[in-house]
Amino acid sequence: MPELRQNRVTKEWVVIATERAKRPEQLSVKRDVKPLPAYSENCPFCAGNEAQAPPEIAHLDHAGQWQIRVVPNKFSALAREGEPTRKIERSKRTMNGVGIHDVIVEGRQHNLTTALLSEDHVANIFRMYKLRYDEVSRDPRIQQIIIFKNHGGTAGASLEHPHSQLIGIPVISHQVRERFEQALRHYDEYGECIFCQMIKEELEERSRVVIESEHFVAMEQFASPTPFGTHVHPKRHMASFGDINEAELVDLARVMKQLLAKLYYGLENPDFNYSIRTAPAENAGVKYYHWYISVIPRLTKVAGFELGSGMFINVVLPEAAAEFLRNVKVEQQAAAGK
Amino acid sequence: MPELRQNRVTKEWVVIATERAKRPEQLSVKRDVKPLPAYSENCPFCAGNEAQAPPEIAHLDHAGQWQIRVVPNKFSALAREGEPTRKIERSKRTMNGVGIHDVIVEGRQHNLTTALLSEDHVANIFRMYKLRYDEVSRDPRIQQIIIFKNHGGTAGASLEHPHSQLIGIPVISHQVRERFEQALRHYDEYGECIFCQMIKEELEERSRVVIESEHFVAMEQFASPTPFGTHVHPKRHMASFGDINEAELVDLARVMKQLLAKLYYGLENPDFNYSIRTAPAENAGVKYYHWYISVIPRLTKVAGFELGSGMFINVVLPEAAAEFLRNVKVEQQAAAGK
Numbered sequence: 001m002p003e004l005r006q007n008r009v010t011k012e013w014v015v016i017a018t019e020r021a022k023r024p025e026q027l028s029v030k031r032d033v034k035p036l037p038a039y040s041e042n043c044p045f046c047a048g049n050e051a052q053a054p055p056e057i058a059h060l061d062h063a064g065q066w067q068i069r070v071v072p073n074k075f076s077a078l079a080r081e082g083e084p085t086r087k088i089e090r091s092k093r094t095m096n097g098v099g100i101h102d103v104i105v106e107g108r109q110h111n112l113t114t115a116l117l118s119e120d121h122v123a124n125i126f127r128m129y130k131l132r133y134d135e136v137s138r139d140p141r142i143q144q145i146i147i148f149k150n151h152g153g154t155a156g157a158s159l160e161h162p163h164s165q166l167i168g169i170p171v172i173s174h175q176v177r178e179r180f181e182q183a184l185r186h187y188d189e190y191g192e193c194i195f196c197q198m199i200k201e202e203l204e205e206r207s208r209v210v211i212e213s214e215h216f217v218a219m220e221q222f223a224s225p226t227p228f229g230t231h232v233h234p235k236r237h238m239a240s241f242g243d244i245n246e247a248e249l250v251d252l253a254r255v256m257k258q259l260l261a262k263l264y265y266g267l268e269n270p271d272f273n274y275s276i277r278t279a280p281a282e283n284a285g286v287k288y289y290h291w292y293i294s295v296i297p298r299l300t301k302v303a304g305f306e307l308g309s310g311m312f313i314n315v316v317l318p319e320a321a322a323e324f325l326r327n328v329k330v331e332q333q334a335a336a337g338k
Numbered sequence: 339m340p341e342l343r344q345n346r347v348t349k350e351w352v353v354i355a356t357e358r359a360k361r362p363e364q365l366s367v368k369r370d371v372k373p374l375p376a377y378s379e380n381c382p383f384c385a386g387n388e389a390q391a392p393p394e395i396a397h398l399d400h401a402g403q404w405q406i407r408v409v410p411n412k413f414s415a416l417a418r419e420g421e422p423t424r425k426i427e428r429s430k431r432t433m434n435g436v437g438i439h440d441v442i443v444e445g446r447q448h449n450l451t452t453a454l455l456s457e458d459h460v461a462n463i464f465r466m467y468k469l470r471y472d473e474v475s476r477d478p479r480i481q482q483i484i485i486f487k488n489h490g491g492t493a494g495a496s497l498e499h500p501h502s503q504l505i506g507i508p509v510i511s512h513q514v515r516e517r518f519e520q521a522l523r524h525y526d527e528y529g530e531c532i533f534c535q536m537i538k539e540e541l542e543e544r545s546r547v548v549i550e551s552e553h554f555v556a557m558e559q560f561a562s563p564t565p566f567g568t569h570v571h572p573k574r575h576m577a578s579f580g581d582i583n584e585a586e587l588v589d590l591a592r593v594m595k596q597l598l599a600k601l602y603y604g605l606e607n608p609d610f611n612y613s614i615r616t617a618p619a620e621n622a623g624v625k626y627y628h629w630y631i632s633v634i635p636r637l638t639k640v641a642g643f644e645l646g647s648g649m650f651i652n653v654v655l656p657e658a659a660a661e662f663l664r665n666v667k668v669e670q671q672a673a674a675g676k
Contacts, residue, residue: 001417002435004509012512015435017415077355077643077651079339090539091532092560097340097353148642156641167643171342174350175648178516194429201428222430275646296645303494304486305415305505307634308613310513313415 005223008198009182014223015313022315024324027227027299028267036111036160044074045161047108057102058131060124067121068128069105073165076101084141084170100136100168104128104147110161113151114257115264123253125164129276130249132166133242137281142168144176144280147241152271154298172280180279180289187288195290199233208318210325211258215251218259220322225312226300228267228321230259232293239289241278256293258330263297266328271298343561347520347532352561353651360653362662365565365637366605374449374498382412383499385446395440396469398462405459406466407443411503414439422479422508438474438506442466448499451489452595453602461591463502467614468587470504471580475619480506482514482618485579490609492636510618518617518627525626533628537571546656548663549596553589556597558660563650564638566605566659568597570631577617577627594631596668601635604666609636 003016044052053071060068072080078099087094106125107117114122129147136145149164150157186194202208202219210230211218218232232255234248244252256274263270278291306312341354382390391409398406410418416437425432444463445455452460467485474483487502488495524532540546540557548568549556556570570593572586582590594612601608616629644650 001420002415004433004435004507006431006433008429008431010512011515013433013507013509015415015507017435020413020415075358077340077353077358082339091346091535093344093346095342095344095351097342097355144647146643146647148646150641154639156639165643167647169342169351169353169647169649171351173647173649174348177349198429273642273645275642277646294646301492301494302640303488304611304613305484305503307611308486308615308632309482309484309505309507309511311507311511 007221007223007225009179009194011182012223012225013311014225015311016317017313017315018317020313020315021317022227024227024267024316024321027316028270038109038111040110040161043110043159043161045069045103045105045159045163046110053103053105058128058135060128060131062121062124065108067107068124070102070128070132071105073101073103077167078169095170098141099170100139100142100166102132102136102166104132104164104166106162106164113162113260113264113269114149115261115269117257119250119254119257122257123250126249126253126256129164129166130242130244133278136166136168137242139168141170143172143282144169145278146275148273148275150273152269152298154271155273157271176280180283180286183288193237193288193290195233195292196237199235199290208322210262210322211255213251213255215248216255218255220318220325222318224314224318224321225306226296226314227316228263228295228297228299228325229314229318230295230325232256232259232295233290234292237287237290239279239286239291240281240284241276241291242281242284252293259295259325261330261334262325262328263295265330265333266325267297267299272296273298345559345561345563346536347517349520350561350563351649352563353649354655355651355653356655358651358653359655360565362565362605362654362659365654366608376447376449378448378499381448381497381499383407383441383443383497383501384448391441391443396466396473398466398469400459400462403446405445406462408440408466408470409443411439411441415505416507433508436479437508438477438480438504440470440474440504442470442502442504444500444502451500451598451602451607453599453607455595457588457592457595460595461588464587464591464594467502467504468580468582471616474504474506475580477506479508481510481620482507483616484613486611486613488611490607490636492609493611495609514618518621518624521626531575531626531628533571533630534575537573546660548600548660549593551589551593553586554593556593558656558663560656562652562656562659563644564634564652565654566601566633566635566637566663567652567656568633568663570594570597570633571628572630575625575628577624577629578619578622579614579616579629580619580622590631597633597663599668599672600663600666601633603668603671604663605635605637610634611636 058070059066082098208220395408397404420436546558612633
């Protein structure tokens, strides 16, 4: 018998379709992909090609040369200059599309994705996220900041060179408003952060936990809409990513590298997205929200049922996905030079 | 300057990215797809292969043989038998995955998609939707019914033979709850159905209207999250698809055939989904909701920003999409044997 599960925060139902169930390894797609070169002549993000990208906004060095670089997105979705004026005309609501759209170049080499970088290197990526987050938060026009990564064509990446993006928008998205409303309702009823409660329960149950570190826990979502939907939560209550401290940042980099390496080796380098789901700056101190990173491997397709109902059919049991990922031995695979 | 637009019903903001803007025809993908055969030996939906599919639930005849056939989905997401028992355990909410999952086979031939069928034939497809909708509505376990079509691999279709699906679920999805809440709020504030108001304004403005018939209007969404997101609304206020009458049904078939043919010829047979967004049976009479069909060509990819924020970046101006579709001359193309 299939099972319906409800997401505790969004209230969305998901069908865990055991009749259609697949073993996790059945989803790994052996794609006929050529290995990437270490350097690509026409790549604006490769070391040596800096002039092909717009002028640099920030960088972090390693061993006397840049390791992480931030540039404006050449094909920005939003205009960097201007005021976010609202217009109301009959039932139409519009606003000038002003905002920030950065690209964070994650390294000098064309072919080194997060799973293959050193922990120190990954820590610098997250350090740069934090630097840019703090900086963009101070722009009075910006109400919400989304930091995200697209890895692979299915995940929407149009450039191969490992990079992530930051978009600062002049509104608060309805998705955030909605989640805040639900989380606040829970807080008012139970006097506790719904995420803190969930993390506590999950750490007792263990069946969906993939990695537990000093400061973070990576776990499969109980009601994941898609296979291997994984959340990485800080254990300490914090509404905003901006409140992460240096020790937590180093620990987070370790957990993210480990998690992405488990996906890389376990599911044959799947396309994926991750995004940091943080409270907007104006809600940084609230007791009812808790930031996290959502990692979504792009293993299945969204079809008419999902679009028509907002409900998803997930063909992998989250507990099976967690067990599968726990058993992927990253160090052995890396040592074998895979 | 890009523009942010807010969806009137869902309150979701969309970035209309004019800097990245594409002309509508740039999105048509000339795919190297082999034409389908009229009959395929291993297809369970082709005429002559009826025994390969599960036992028939219903059919409609034409010229002495079946034209439309309904069978249970062989790989059903939900169990047809059983009771939808809820279970609450700590913060987890689950339910038995019972429900109805039908396949509606849209014709005897393997290669005739909606755009290429006669209007009478398409009317029978919609007649069958209505028959099954009415029947499944009477199942006391079913709270919501989603009728949808996946056309092409990108849209999640795993079988080529033209078919649509009906899923009846034992809960009301959060998406519906949310839209109802917003629509009700509007009704309480303005004393009118938000959809009726929108249809009236759009018919005055005309810039986003693609097809207007006696009973229906097909139009590009003002704040469409993706290119060519088109809604087909009945002009008469009706919350439930179940309340459509025979004259409207025939007219709807004509509009849908016309619209899908415009996509077929204008954008080179793109993959698409459509779904009927109707009020649940228990809300059939409400004054604040208005059913419609949402048609979504799958021309672009969903990436990390969309997943991380719930906001979309649309690279085609809805007004340009509407103008493009208005100019696609279906009859001429069909006559030219394309």
